[in-house]
Amino acid sequence: MTSLTDRYVAATLRAVPASRRTELAEELRASIADMIDDRTTGGQDHAAAEREVLTEMGNPEQLAARYSDRTLHLIGPRYFLLWWRVLRPLLTYVPAAVGVIAGLVKATAGDAPGAAIGTAVVVAMQTAVQIAFWLTLCFALLERSQTPLGLPEWTVDRLPEDTHDRQISQPDSVASVVFLLGTIGVLVGQHFQHWTNDDGSRLPVLDPALWSFWLPALIVVLAATIGLEIAKYRAGRWTWPLVAVNALLNLAFAAPVVWLLLTDRLLNPELIERFAWLREGGADDVTRIAAVVTVVIAAWDVIDSAVKARRATH
Amino acid sequence: MVSDEVLRTHLQELRRGTVVVASLVALRRPDYGYALLQRLAAHGFAVDANTLYPLLRRLEEQGLLTSEWNTEESRPRKFYRVSADGEAVLGRLLDDLTAVQTSVTQLIEGVGR
Numbered sequence: 001m002t003s004l005t006d007r008y009v010a011a012t013l014r015a016v017p018a019s020r021r022t023e024l025a026e027e028l029r030a031s032i033a034d035m036i037d038d039r040t041t042g043g044q045d046h047a048a049a050e051r052e053v054l055t056e057m058g059n060p061e062q063l064a065a066r067y068s069d070r071t072l073h074l075i076g077p078r079y080f081l082l083w084w085r086v087l088r089p090l091l092t093y094v095p096a097a098v099g100v101i102a103g104l105v106k107a108t109a110g111d112a113p114g115a116a117i118g119t120a121v122v123v124a125m126q127t128a129v130q131i132a133f134w135l136t137l138c139f140a141l142l143e144r145s146q147t148p149l150g151l152p153e154w155t156v157d158r159l160p161e162d163t164h165d166r167q168i169s170q171p172d173s174v175a176s177v178v179f180l181l182g183t184i185g186v187l188v189g190q191h192f193q194h195w196t197n198d199d200g201s202r203l204p205v206l207d208p209a210l211w212s213f214w215l216p217a218l219i220v221v222l223a224a225t226i227g228l229e230i231a232k233y234r235a236g237r238w239t240w241p242l243v244a245v246n247a248l249l250n251l252a253f254a255a256p257v258v259w260l261l262l263t264d265r266l267l268n269p270e271l272i273e274r275f276a277w278l279r280e281g282g283a284d285d286v287t288r289i290a291a292v293v294t295v296v297i298a299a300w301d302v303i304d305s306a307v308k309a310r311r312a313t314h
Numbered sequence: 315m316v317s318d319e320v321l322r323t324h325l326q327e328l329r330r331g332t333v334v335v336a337s338l339v340a341l342r343r344p345d346y347g348y349a350l351l352q353r354l355a356a357h358g359f360a361v362d363a364n365t366l367y368p369l370l371r372r373l374e375e376q377g378l379l380t381s382e383w384n385t386e387e388s389r390p391r392k393f394y395r396v397s398a399d400g401e402a403v404l405g406r407l408l409d410d411l412t413a414v415q416t417s418v419t420q421l422i423e424g425v426g427r
Binding site: 027028031033034035038056062063066067069 | 352364371372389391392
């Protein structure tokens with residue numbers, strides 16, 4: 001029969017690197033025996049003394065951790081703040097964006113607008129759980145391997161900017177990015193989710209022929225605009241280079257759209273065929289209004305950015 | 315009156331580093347784990363066994379202690395003694411302890427004045 005001491009020593013050694021086990025076992029055994037002897041010479045029963053000594057030594061895993069200098073926390077003070085700083089934005093924006101996209105896809109491609117909100121919430125939550133798990137795992141591994149990350153020391157320059165002189169607020173930027181993602185989602189979605197007609201047949205709103213080049217090109221421009229939003233947020237204000245990029249992106253979006261509208265290549269011809277009011281001149285009105293609105297929005301956006309850049313530099 | 319818990323943590327903090335100093339001083343005379351524990355306790359350093367034993371090994375790994383197995387007695391025991399490096403580090407630690415004591419004394423006198 002194995003004694004409590006044997007079991008205690010074995011339990012301790014299990015959590016200690018193999019190379020040090022033999023010597024440590026002998027030393028630990030001797031120390032425990034010394035402690036027990038001390039108590040039995042005082043007249044105590046051996047079994048009771050053993051119990052008392054092992055209780056005093058405490059949880060063997062904790063003892064092993066002390067022997068091998070191992071941490072007993074998942075993420076310690078060394079990495080905690082970095083982990084938290086990385087995790088926080090990832091747990092807000094990413095699940096929100098993924099949820100919105102999943103909802104849009106469900107509503108359009110999946111053709112189930114009613115279930116879209118539920119899908120968005122479930123997908124957002126799953127994304128959040130996945131992000132939290134994998135990120136925490138990475139940091140826990142870093143903590144265990146004691147890998148130096150060589151991160152720059154904190155300096156006063158890293159104090160957060162006074163938000164009062166920020167021209168670009170975080171909610172604004174987030175809203176813009178979500179809107180752009182949503183637009184991309186709609187562009188993709190409308191191709192698969194089709195306009196419902198009285199007879200139950202379905203048609204894309206935009207000409208399916210545009211898939212070969214123009215729609216992907218517009219989506220690329222929108223994606224670039226997301227990049228601009230991020231750059232703008234990081235700069236905190238409109239700068240002249242940002243205004244130039246903004247003008248370029250607006251032009252890259254509005255010019256093809258207007259040209260496609262005016263050459264009657266944007267709307268799906270089958271859709272126009274389907275509706276009497278579109279067929280009888282309605283399509284021309286829609287085209288003209290859409291072209292004007294596109295130009296006005298683009299121009300307004302460029303002028304607005306230029307005015308703000310001017311204000312920021314003065 | 316502050317809670318015992320608060321007082322206990324502060325005393326613990328204050329005592330933490332002194333265990334190393336006390337062990338290095340005591341191990342100028344070679345000794346094994348439990349005997350050292352008892353000697354320290356007798357001199358007012360109440361250290362837990364599960365703190366002292368790992369500490370001895372760590373100090374050995376750092377080269378501040380050397381060890382030798384003694385098999386002459388009833389059971390083989392690992393005897394630790396302070397190394398030359400350990401003696402040097404101990405010297406610095408004792409100097410610092412004195413410096414802290416001096417500073418505290420001066421501070422007390424300064425406040426009293």
